[in-house]
Each structure stands twice: as C-alpha cells, then as structure tokens.
Amino acid sequence: MRWRSFIPLALFAALAVALFVGLDLNPRIIPSALIGKPAPALDLPPLPGKEPGLVAARLRDGEPTLVNVWASWCGPCRIEHPQLMALAEDEIIRMIGINYKDRQANALRFLAQLGDPYEAVGVDATGRTSIDWGVYGVPETFILDGAGRILLKHVGPIREEDLEEKILPAIAAAKRGTEP
Amino acid sequence: MLPEIGNFALVLALVLAIVQSSLPMIGAQLGNRQMMAVAEPAAFGQFLFVAIAFALLTHAFIVSDFSVLTVVANSHSAKPMLYKISGVWGNHEGSLVLWVLILTLFGAAVALFGRNLPASLRARVLSVQAMIAAGFLLFMLLTSNPFLRVIPPPPDGNGLNPLLQDPGLAFHPPFLYLGYVGFSMAFSFAVAALIEGRVDPAWARWVRPWTLAAWCFLTIGIAMGSWWAYYELGWGGWWFWDPVENASFMPWLLGTALLHSAIVVEKRDALKSWTLLLAILTFSLSLLGTFIVRSGVLTSVHAFATDPTRGVFILALLVVAIGGSLALFAIRAPALKGGGLFSPISREAALVLNNWLLATACATVLLGTLYPLFMDALSGGEDKVTVGPPFYNATFVPLMIPLLVAMSIGPLLAWKRGDLPGVLQRLKFAAILSALIGLATLYLSWGGPVLAAFGIALGAWLILGPVTDAVERTKLFRAPLSQSWARARGLPRASWGAMVAHAGMGVVVLGITGSTAWTEEKITVMRQGETVTVGGYDYRFEGAEQIAGPNYSAIRGHFRASREGRDIATLSPEARSYPTPPMETTEAAIHPRLSGDLFAVIGERQADGGWAARLYFRPFLSWIWAGCILMTLGGIVSLTDRRHRVGAPRRAAQKPGTQKPGARQTAPAA
Structure with a gap:
C-alpha cells in the first residue's frame, strides 16, 4: 500500500527530467525537408527598375547563393536587414531576395531607405513560389551551394549571433563544396 | 529614485518572506506561540511592500519613465492610458510582480480572516505561503528585475505588442493570476495538513471557499482570454488547444475536481489523501503553466x-x-486515517467518478501539451511534432461525455447509499425532454452532423437536470407558491450555486455544439454595394475608409447586415x-445575437478595387460566454453560503459524520 503514495513523486521526477532536457532544445528550430535537396524552381518577375528577375538556372552556375525571403510589411525583416547589408558590403556571397506578398512601391521604398543588399529580387506576389520553398513566414533565409542544393534554412530574422554561428559557417561550407 | 525604492521594497518583502517561511514553522513544531505569531505581521508587511513595488512600477509606466528597462521594452508615450497600465503586466517582469502581489494578498487574507483557525495550522499555512513568495521574489530579483535602469534613457519606448492592446486582454491576466495563485491557498493548506498529519472536515471547510474563489476567477480569466482570441485573432475560432491555453485549462480541470472532492472530505470525512493530492497537483499545474509560458520549452503565440x-x-x-x-x-x-465508507451508488461515488474523469481529462491535456x-x-x-485539435477531439471529448451525462444525476443521489433507479425515475421528465430536443434538432438540421443533435440533447439534459432538482426541492407545482418560495429560500446557497453552475455548463455545451456544427463562412472579394448572404443574413458592403487611431492607422469597412429586408446591424471591422x-x-466586428454571432473581418484591397472580406455566422456562440458567466455566478452564490463564509469555520461545533448534511438527505427519494 505504502509505495503507491510515491507514484505522483516518481511521475513528477520523470517530468522534471524531460523539462530539463527540453530547456536546451529550441522548439522554434524546425528541420527543413529540403536540406541537401536541389532548390525548387525559382522563376519570378523582377521588381520594377531592378531587372532581371530570378531564374532557376542561375542557382546552378557553380556559385553559392543566399536566398532571402522578405517583405516590407514584416517587422523582423527590418531587424535582420543590417546583417544582410553587412554581408553584401563584404561581398561574401551572391545574395538574391524573394519579395513575399508585398506591394511593389512599399518594397522599393524599403530598399531605398534601408539599403539594397540583393543582386536581384524576384516578386512573389501570390506566395506560390515561397510555398514550394517551404516558407511559412517571413523572413527566411536559405544558403545554396554552387550546384543549387540547399545547405541551410534559417527561420526568422538573422541576428548578429546567427550570422557568426550559422550563416557564415554555412557560406564557408557552400564555398568549400564548389572549390574542393 | 522611485524605481530604486521599488527595488528596495521587493528586497524587504523577500526578507520578510524568508522570516515568515521559517520562524512560524519552527514555532508550530515547538509549540512556541511567540514564534508562530510572527506570521501575521510578516504576511501584512510582505503584502504592503510588494504593493508598494507594484504601485511604483505602475507609476513608471503611467509617466513613461524610459529610464526603466521594462518600460522601454513594453511601453510607448503615445499609447492610451489603459494600455500603459495594462502594459505593467503585459510583460514577463511586470506580470511576475502582479503574480507575487496576488500571492501575498492571499497570504494577508489568511492572516486577517484566519484568526479562528487553530494556531499551529495557521502558522504552517502562512509559512508555506511565504516559501512560495520567497521563491518567486528571489526569481524576480535575480533574473527578472522589473526596476532595471537604462543609461542613457532612450527618447521613447518600443511599445506593447498591438495584439495585447485590447480591453479584453487588459484584464485577462489579473483574473487568470487570481485563479492560478488562488490555488496556492489550497496548496498551502494541503502541505500544512500533511505536516500536521491531520485532515478533518474543518480543514475542508477552510479550503473550499478559497478554492471556489480561485476557481471563479480562473473561469472568468479563461473565458476572457478565449473571448479575446475569438474577436482579435479574426479566425472566428475561440479555442485552439495552444500550450498556453492548456496551461490555464489544466488547473481549471483539476481545480474543479478539487472543489468536488473537498465536499466529500467536509461532509463525509472521506477521500482525504486524494483531496490533498489534488490540492497539491492543482497548484503544481499553475506553476507548470508559469514555467511553460516563461521558459520557452514550447512554442506558443502567447509566450x-x-x-x-x-x-x-x-x-x-x-x-x-x-x-x-x-x-x-x-x-x-x-x-x-480514512473516513466514512460509502456504497458504489452514492453521492460520494458520483463525486469519485467526477474526480477520475476530470483528472484523466487533465492528464490527456497534459500529455498533448508536453x-x-x-x-x-x-x-x-530531430523529431518535431505538433499536437492539435484532432488529438483532443479523440481523447478529451469522449472523456467529457460520461462526465456531462453524470453531472445531472450525481447531485440527486443521496450520501452514503444512493437509489439510482429512484433518481432516474425523478429525472425521467428531463431525460425525455432532452431526447425530444435532440430529435427535433436532428429533424431541423437534417443532413447536418448527427453528433450535433447529441450535443444539443446533452446541453438540454445538463440544464434540465438542475431544473428538475430545483423544482423538486422547492416542491414547485406541488405545493402552494408561497411554500415553494419559503423552501427555495431555505435551501442552502451552496446548493443553488451548484445548480446554477451545472446549468451554466449546459449552456456552454449548447454554445460549443451550435457554433462548431453549423458555422457558415464565406471568404470573398466584395465591391461597394455588393451583397453576400451568410447564414441567412444579407451583408451589404457599404465601402471602406482610412481612419487614424490614437497610435495606429486602420482601414475600416462597413457591412450592413439585414435579414429578410429587416436591418439588423452595421458591422465595422478594422485592419x-x-x-x-x-x-x-485585425479587429473583427461582431454583432452577437441570441441565435448566433454575425462576424465580419475586412482584408486587403484587391487590384480590381474590391476588398477581401470574411463573413461568418456562428450559431449560439455567445452562449459559451453566457455559460461561463453562469458558472462563475454559481460559484459566487455558493461562496455567499453561510457555511462557507470565510472566517466562520465552527470547528468546535464539528462532529464528523453528524453534521447537518444540507437539505438533500431529508428530501424524499421519489
């Protein structure tokens, strides 16, 4: 009879261990099914005055690419923008943008005000292309190697620490892949 | 200067909490009255100092003191005053201060009203209460200090999340915390009783009103949160089984179980250790909720x-x-020591069934959440999974059905040994009427979901059960009206409270069933002057305009809703x-009617000049809130019962097993 009164304590102990392990995990990291796979099609019209648009074939021309999905209405995109600008200034990698469900005038104003890190920007007004890429919110960033395979998917804004810890190492890996 | 005083007040409160958690406990062990007597002034002092800290933090928000980090991070000078104040608890640090304020308020209430509690029990309860306070104050001061300064102060703050700038949500957290933290009383009483090694009906009589009060607050708090989700998120839904919603719902489920099992302890001196366990677990789930919301282990929109x-x-x-x-x-x-025995068919057994079903339901929600x-x-x-409504529909709902069916039967059973056939005989009329209502629903909504008819019948059964009970106990229709009135007045308030609360649950079930089964929804693009029909109502789009709010700009659309040519309302949703x-x-526009809610959301302007619009008709939806209000009212009526009155536990008059069992046992069995 007596041991039965210990059941709640034992259950709680198990729960506490699980919670402790859980503390170290980030539930917001969601593995992408696309990692290691070729990037999906990417044929998008350009933002006016920023020709050309995006063509999938260019992703496989041997040069690594950073693909950033953004919108002018997205608050976190403003947070990550300085990091994107820094990457562009150092000319570390070719950067292209997918402008997600945005108004073109707003998108152009966003780039005029905060700076334009992108070599080219494709307009995904309906969000269809972004769905193919598995995007479920903006911003999201992909690092592709020279063969157009997705090496990394980063969900949410790129903060300064993300740049050091995730983005730059992935870019380095992408470059190693093309220049063995 | 003022924020430093606030900080200092929190430190003083912590010191008092540490004193209060140790000296009275030792005093109770040694039988030292002077040491036990420390508890009372310490409890008042703790409350006073936390109240000072809270007032100073509120002041910092009101005057927009941007040298305080919490204010910078969560407020903005252009914000309306209501949201400057609600911003105090709209963030991690400030909400902790509110949490501890309520905790110490309850502690002070025990010190104030608990003068006729046995001295050792009171000292131990206050001591346990102070341990919780000490833990949270330490947490606050070490990791989440609300009074941290920023030097130099920025010109303006970051503002409060606009989703939270809403009257419904402004008062949702205080009610929720009054509920969560209110269960700390049951917890402290349970731990004190375990240390004392004694649980008796007087103990239960003490715990019940606190639990009931906490339960009322939590019911209102959850309903407010759900109401907010309904009109603010603009999806027309009101419950999403989100981890944070579950975090508030689990203590409610176990708290409901505790409320009922404490009755058995009080009336029959049975189920003691189970009730203690429930009291501990209910508050533990409140703490777990705090952990889930603030640690980031689970993703949630509310975190x-x-x-x-x-x-x-x-x-x-x-x-x-x-x-x-x-x-x-x-x-x-x-x-x-266990108390009174009872047969498998008795009020006690019904309450045990209630407890098992509620506890199992709570366990499924816990499992789904974690x-x-x-x-x-x-x-x-590696494995990322989410648990959504299908899980709860498959597990939680089937557990609720027997509970709801039994809810109308249990209260009519006698203590100790009940007469089930007799009770069913008395409920015959209610059962037949409910079945007829269900069949009528099936007929009227032919082709619709069959389960909906069952839901409506269940809701009717839940209302008709308590009505039957009330009619019988007052001998309405069988005795002269004056005599029924006298009987009604003579019934214990706790009985009336239970009937109202149970019927309120029935109203909730009707609301859930109606709004889930027969919602009509249209997502279209509308041009000015166009009319769309949803749920029998014609919505004419009168156009949209740009407006400026105090700290936002918005598109406001106008829909004139009419039914069969009769004007009903103009709905003006905003984006x-x-x-x-x-x-x-999105600010949905909602026009609640008894038969259902008219619900409109305005979306983006389309390239062709039309506007995206979402229009819903959600039958019976406002019944959900009405039912929650009824349940809370039931709780309040029960709280006003003389036997529950806080501070009047007639311990001396208590003879276990012989106390007045209320009017129930003397009621005729047929």
Missing part, C-alpha cells in the same frame, strides 16, 4: 520573451515546490497597422 537562465531557475523552483510537496505527500499520506517536448527531448531535437512595434492586427 513571453524567454531566457534560458530564467527557465532553469523556474524549473528549480518547480522541483523544490512540487517535488518537495509530493515527497511530503508520499511519506505522510499513508498515515492519514508530447512535442517529450518527442523533441527523446530524439535529441489596423501599428508603427511601434510594426504590426498589423
């Missing part, structure tokens, strides 16, 4: 900004509080955009 050191600290608090109390339970509970975390932890971060922090929110 506060998180920080790993905070998570570790709260987990440590959890282990000490829950682990400690459960260890105490494991050691001491077997020594508690399962993603377990999978994540076991797979080392707002806030500059700080930049965010867009």
Whole structure:
C-alpha cells in the first residue's frame, strides 16, 4: 500500500527530467525537408527598375547563393536587414531576395531607405513560389551551394549571433563544396 | 529614485518572506506561540511592500519613465492610458510582480480572516505561503528585475505588442493570476495538513471557499482570454488547444475536481489523501503553466520573451515546490486515517467518478501539451511534432461525455447509499425532454452532423437536470407558491450555486455544439454595394475608409447586415497597422445575437478595387460566454453560503459524520 503514495513523486521526477532536457532544445528550430535537396524552381518577375528577375538556372552556375525571403510589411525583416547589408558590403556571397506578398512601391521604398543588399529580387506576389520553398513566414533565409542544393534554412530574422554561428559557417561550407 | 525604492521594497518583502517561511514553522513544531505569531505581521508587511513595488512600477509606466528597462521594452508615450497600465503586466517582469502581489494578498487574507483557525495550522499555512513568495521574489530579483535602469534613457519606448492592446486582454491576466495563485491557498493548506498529519472536515471547510474563489476567477480569466482570441485573432475560432491555453485549462480541470472532492472530505470525512493530492497537483499545474509560458520549452503565440537562465531557475523552483510537496505527500499520506465508507451508488461515488474523469481529462491535456517536448527531448531535437485539435477531439471529448451525462444525476443521489433507479425515475421528465430536443434538432438540421443533435440533447439534459432538482426541492407545482418560495429560500446557497453552475455548463455545451456544427463562412472579394448572404443574413458592403487611431492607422469597412429586408446591424471591422512595434492586427466586428454571432473581418484591397472580406455566422456562440458567466455566478452564490463564509469555520461545533448534511438527505427519494 505504502509505495503507491510515491507514484505522483516518481511521475513528477520523470517530468522534471524531460523539462530539463527540453530547456536546451529550441522548439522554434524546425528541420527543413529540403536540406541537401536541389532548390525548387525559382522563376519570378523582377521588381520594377531592378531587372532581371530570378531564374532557376542561375542557382546552378557553380556559385553559392543566399536566398532571402522578405517583405516590407514584416517587422523582423527590418531587424535582420543590417546583417544582410553587412554581408553584401563584404561581398561574401551572391545574395538574391524573394519579395513575399508585398506591394511593389512599399518594397522599393524599403530598399531605398534601408539599403539594397540583393543582386536581384524576384516578386512573389501570390506566395506560390515561397510555398514550394517551404516558407511559412517571413523572413527566411536559405544558403545554396554552387550546384543549387540547399545547405541551410534559417527561420526568422538573422541576428548578429546567427550570422557568426550559422550563416557564415554555412557560406564557408557552400564555398568549400564548389572549390574542393 | 522611485524605481530604486521599488527595488528596495521587493528586497524587504523577500526578507520578510524568508522570516515568515521559517520562524512560524519552527514555532508550530515547538509549540512556541511567540514564534508562530510572527506570521501575521510578516504576511501584512510582505503584502504592503510588494504593493508598494507594484504601485511604483505602475507609476513608471503611467509617466513613461524610459529610464526603466521594462518600460522601454513594453511601453510607448503615445499609447492610451489603459494600455500603459495594462502594459505593467503585459510583460514577463511586470506580470511576475502582479503574480507575487496576488500571492501575498492571499497570504494577508489568511492572516486577517484566519484568526479562528487553530494556531499551529495557521502558522504552517502562512509559512508555506511565504516559501512560495520567497521563491518567486528571489526569481524576480535575480533574473527578472522589473526596476532595471537604462543609461542613457532612450527618447521613447518600443511599445506593447498591438495584439495585447485590447480591453479584453487588459484584464485577462489579473483574473487568470487570481485563479492560478488562488490555488496556492489550497496548496498551502494541503502541505500544512500533511505536516500536521491531520485532515478533518474543518480543514475542508477552510479550503473550499478559497478554492471556489480561485476557481471563479480562473473561469472568468479563461473565458476572457478565449473571448479575446475569438474577436482579435479574426479566425472566428475561440479555442485552439495552444500550450498556453492548456496551461490555464489544466488547473481549471483539476481545480474543479478539487472543489468536488473537498465536499466529500467536509461532509463525509472521506477521500482525504486524494483531496490533498489534488490540492497539491492543482497548484503544481499553475506553476507548470508559469514555467511553460516563461521558459520557452514550447512554442506558443502567447509566450513571453524567454531566457534560458530564467527557465532553469523556474524549473528549480518547480522541483523544490512540487517535488518537495509530493515527497511530503508520499511519506505522510499513508498515515492519514480514512473516513466514512460509502456504497458504489452514492453521492460520494458520483463525486469519485467526477474526480477520475476530470483528472484523466487533465492528464490527456497534459500529455498533448508536453508530447512535442517529450518527442523533441527523446530524439535529441530531430523529431518535431505538433499536437492539435484532432488529438483532443479523440481523447478529451469522449472523456467529457460520461462526465456531462453524470453531472445531472450525481447531485440527486443521496450520501452514503444512493437509489439510482429512484433518481432516474425523478429525472425521467428531463431525460425525455432532452431526447425530444435532440430529435427535433436532428429533424431541423437534417443532413447536418448527427453528433450535433447529441450535443444539443446533452446541453438540454445538463440544464434540465438542475431544473428538475430545483423544482423538486422547492416542491414547485406541488405545493402552494408561497411554500415553494419559503423552501427555495431555505435551501442552502451552496446548493443553488451548484445548480446554477451545472446549468451554466449546459449552456456552454449548447454554445460549443451550435457554433462548431453549423458555422457558415464565406471568404470573398466584395465591391461597394455588393451583397453576400451568410447564414441567412444579407451583408451589404457599404465601402471602406482610412481612419487614424490614437497610435495606429486602420482601414475600416462597413457591412450592413439585414435579414429578410429587416436591418439588423452595421458591422465595422478594422485592419489596423501599428508603427511601434510594426504590426498589423485585425479587429473583427461582431454583432452577437441570441441565435448566433454575425462576424465580419475586412482584408486587403484587391487590384480590381474590391476588398477581401470574411463573413461568418456562428450559431449560439455567445452562449459559451453566457455559460461561463453562469458558472462563475454559481460559484459566487455558493461562496455567499453561510457555511462557507470565510472566517466562520465552527470547528468546535464539528462532529464528523453528524453534521447537518444540507437539505438533500431529508428530501424524499421519489
């Protein structure tokens, strides 16, 4: 009879261990099914005055690419923008943008005000292309190697620490892949 | 200067909490009255100092003192005053201060009203209450200080999340916390009783009003949160089984069970260790909810900004509080003597069934909430799963059905040994009428979901059961009206409260069933002057305009709703955009009617000049809130019962087993 009164304590102990392990995990990291796979099609019209648009074939021309999905209405995109600008200034990698469900005038104003890190920007007004890429919110960033395979998917804004810890190492890996 | 005083007040409160958690406990052990007497002034002092800190933090928000980090991070000078104030608890640090304020308020209430509690029990209860306060104050001062300064102060703040700038949500957290923290009383009483090694009906009589009050607050708090989700998120839904919603719902489920099992302890001196366990677990779930919201272990739209050191600290608090109390339970509970025996068909047995079903339902919700975390932890971060409504529909709902069916039967059973055929005989009329209502629903909604008819019948049964009970006990229609009136007045308020609350649950079931089964929804593009029909109502789009709010700009659309040519209402939903922090929110326009809610949301302007619009008709939806209000009212009526009155536990008059059992046992069985 007596041991039965210990059941709640034992259950709680198990729960506490699980919670402790859980503390170290980030539930917001969601593995992408696309990692290691070729990037999906990417044929998008350009933002006016920023020709050309995006063509999938260019992703496989041997040069690594950073693909950033953004919108002018997205608050976190403003947070990550300085990091994107820094990457562009150092000319570390070719950067292209997918402008997600945005108004073109707003998108152009966003780039005029905060700076334009992108070599080219494709307009995904309906969000269809972004769905193919598995995007479920903006911003999201992909690092592709020279063969157009997705090496990394980063969900949410790129903060300064993300740049050091995730983005730059992935870019380095992408470059190693093309220049063995 | 003022923020430093606030900080100092919190430190003083912590010192008092440490004194109060040790001296009275030792005093109670030694039988030293002077040491026990420390508890009272310490409890008042703690409340006073936390209140000062809270007032000073509120002041910092009101005057927009941007040298305080919490204010910078969560307020903005252009925000309306209501949201400056609600901003105090719209963030992690400030909400903790509110949490502790309520905790110490309850402690002070025991010190104030508990003068006729046995001295040792009161000292121990206050001591346990102070331990919780000490833990949280330490947490606050070490990891989440609300009074941290910023030098130099920025010119303006970051603003409060616009989703939270809403009257419904402004008062949702205080009610929720009054509920959560209110259960700390039951917890402290349970731990004190375990230390004393004695649980008797007087103990239960003490615990019940506190639990009932906490339960009322939590009911209102959850309803407010759900109401907010309904009109602010603009999806027309009102419950999403989100981890944070579940975090508030689990203590409600177990608190409901506790409320009922405490009756058995009080009336029959039975189910003691189970009731103690429930009291501990109910508050433990409140603490677990705090952990879930503030540690970032689960993703949720409601989660506060998180920080790993905070998570570790709260987990440590959890282990000490829950682990400690459960260890105490494991050691001491077997020594508690069981009380009155009862047959499998009796009011006690019905309440045991209630407890089992509620506890199992709570366990399924807990499993569903934590399962993603377990999978994540076991797979080392590889397996990400989410648990959604299908899980709860398959597990929680089937558990609720027998509970709801039994809800109308249990209260009519006698204590000790009940007469089930007799009770069913008395409920015959209610059962037949409910079945007829269900059949009528089936006929009227032919082709619709069959389960809906069952839901409506169940709702009717839940209302008709207590009505039958009331009619019988007042001998309405069988005795002269004056005599029925006299009988009605003579019935204990607690009985009336129970009937109202049970019927309120029925109203909720009707609301849930109606709004789930027969909602009509249209998502279209409308041009000015166009009319769309949803749920029998014609919505004419009268156009949209740009408006400027106090700290946002918005598109406001106008829909004139009519039915068969008769004007019903004009709905003016808004799509707002806030500059700080930049965010867009939808403000649905809702016109509640008894038969259902008219619900309109305005979307984006289309290239062709039309506007995206979502129009709903949600039958019976406002019945959900009405039912929640009825349940709370039932709780309040019950609280006004003389026998529950806080501070009037007639311990001396207490002879277990012979106390007045209320009017129930003397009522005729047929």
